[in-house]
Amino acid sequence: MDLGLAGKVAVVTGASVGIGLAVSEGFAAEGASVVMAARGADRLAAEAGRIAAERGVETxxxxxxxxxAAGCAELVARTTERFGGxxxxxxxxxxxxxxxxxxxxxxxWQAYWDLHVMAAVRLARGFVPTMRARGGGVVLHNASICAVQPLSYEPIYNVTKAALMMFSKTLSTEVVGDGIRVNCINPGLVLTPDWVKTAKQLTADSGGDWQAHLDGVAREHAANGRFATPAEVADFMVFLCSERASYSVGSTYPVDGGMLRGV
Ligand code: NDP
Structure with missing residues (x-):
């Protein structure tokens, strides 16, 4: 299936590891130029350089x-300077x-609000005008299953991700007339390096069987009994950002191995 992404410019935040890195790889594999954003410069530069070399695209x-606000403004300004939007x-x-x-x-509460909600607000304000000028575009938000099925130990995460999901819906109605499609996904368990690190820490005093710990988490939460790989989620995200998903507007999609216990 040709996703029609060759030659497009895709901006990905949180792109140095985990899901964001896999999404960046996915766009590059389709021939898109990728703007990769994260705080840590070294890891980000290494991954961006590797992707550009392996895929022959600009990163x-x-x-x-x-x-x-300053970080979002810089991301918009530098992207516009390099790619025109x-x-x-x-x-x-x-x-x-x-x-x-x-x-x-x-x-x-404020720090998570700024990361999960205000980043999306500020980047929409910054990038929507450039998308309009190019005749349309796509915005995709990565929320979480916790936006609709909360985990008790992380109320701030649950609340701010629920807000992001509603922001996505609301933005979609504001910009659909400009040819800009806005959607959201709610992943379940995705096996990033951070999950492995946490599992190693939690099992350090009890034999160190971190894999068994992760297997237990997956059995407890996911109907299919396993974590997703970042690439499995990224494939879905790249598809949603492509012309092949042209009728998907203002929706939130679970990508959770059956973790969501409702409909
Ligand atoms: P990781 O922790 O593996 O990676 C997070 C990325 O975001 C890194 O590149 C990090 O780089 C960057 N980042 C964090 N804070 C900022 C910031 N303030 N400004 C710029 N970049 C930042 O995350 P995951 O891949 O696990 O998660 C990605 C998204 O998916 C998140 O929104 C998460 O809530 C969501 N999600 C993840 C699930 C999972 O099981 N993994 C499940 C459901 C949702 P740096 O630290 O250098 O800034």
Whole structure:
């Protein structure tokens, strides 16, 4: 299937590892230029350089903090300077949390709000005009199953991801007339290096069988009993950003191995 992404410019936040890195690889494999954003410059530059060399596409590694207005402004400005704007924006940068509502301070709520919601707001304000000028575009948000099926240990994550899902729907109606499609996905368990690191930490004092720990997590939560690979989720995301998904507008799609217990 030709996804029609060759020659397009795709911006991916949180692109240095995990799902965002796999999405960047996916766009590059389709012949798109990829602007890769994350805070840590070294890892990002290494991955962007590797992808450009392996796939023969242009990549731009842009070290910035998308949880800040200045970081978002820089991402928009540098992308516009280099490519004249973007055809695709994937708001992927995000992070799990761990707290109780009773104990978490205002600052922690604000930090996650800035990362999960304001980054999407600010980047929409920045990139939508460039998409309009190019005759259309795609915005895809990466929320989480926790947006609709909360995990008790991370209330701030649940709430801010639910807000991102609603932002996605609302933005979609505002820009659909400009030929810009906006959607959202809710992944379940995705086996990123961070999950492995956490599993190793949690099992360090009890024999170190981190794989058994992860298998247990997967059996407990996912109907199909396993984690997704980042590439499995990325394939779906790249498809949603392509012309082959042209009738998908304003929706949120679970990609969760059956983890969602409702319909
Ligand atoms: P990882 O922790 O593996 O990677 C996160 C990426 O985001 C890194 O590139 C990180 O780089 C970057 N990042 C984090 N904060 C910022 C910031 N303020 N500004 C710019 N870049 C930032 O994440 P995952 O791949 O696991 O998750 C990606 C998205 O998918 C997240 O939104 C997450 O909530 C969601 N998700 C993940 C699931 C999973 O099981 N893995 C399940 C459901 C949803 P750096 O630290 O250098 O900035």
């Amino acid at each position: 731009l590694a842009l070290a910035c903090d998308v949880a800040t 973007a055809d695709v924006l994937v708001n992927n940068a995000g992070s799990g949390s761990n707290e109780t509502i009773q104990e978490a301070p205002d600052e922690k």
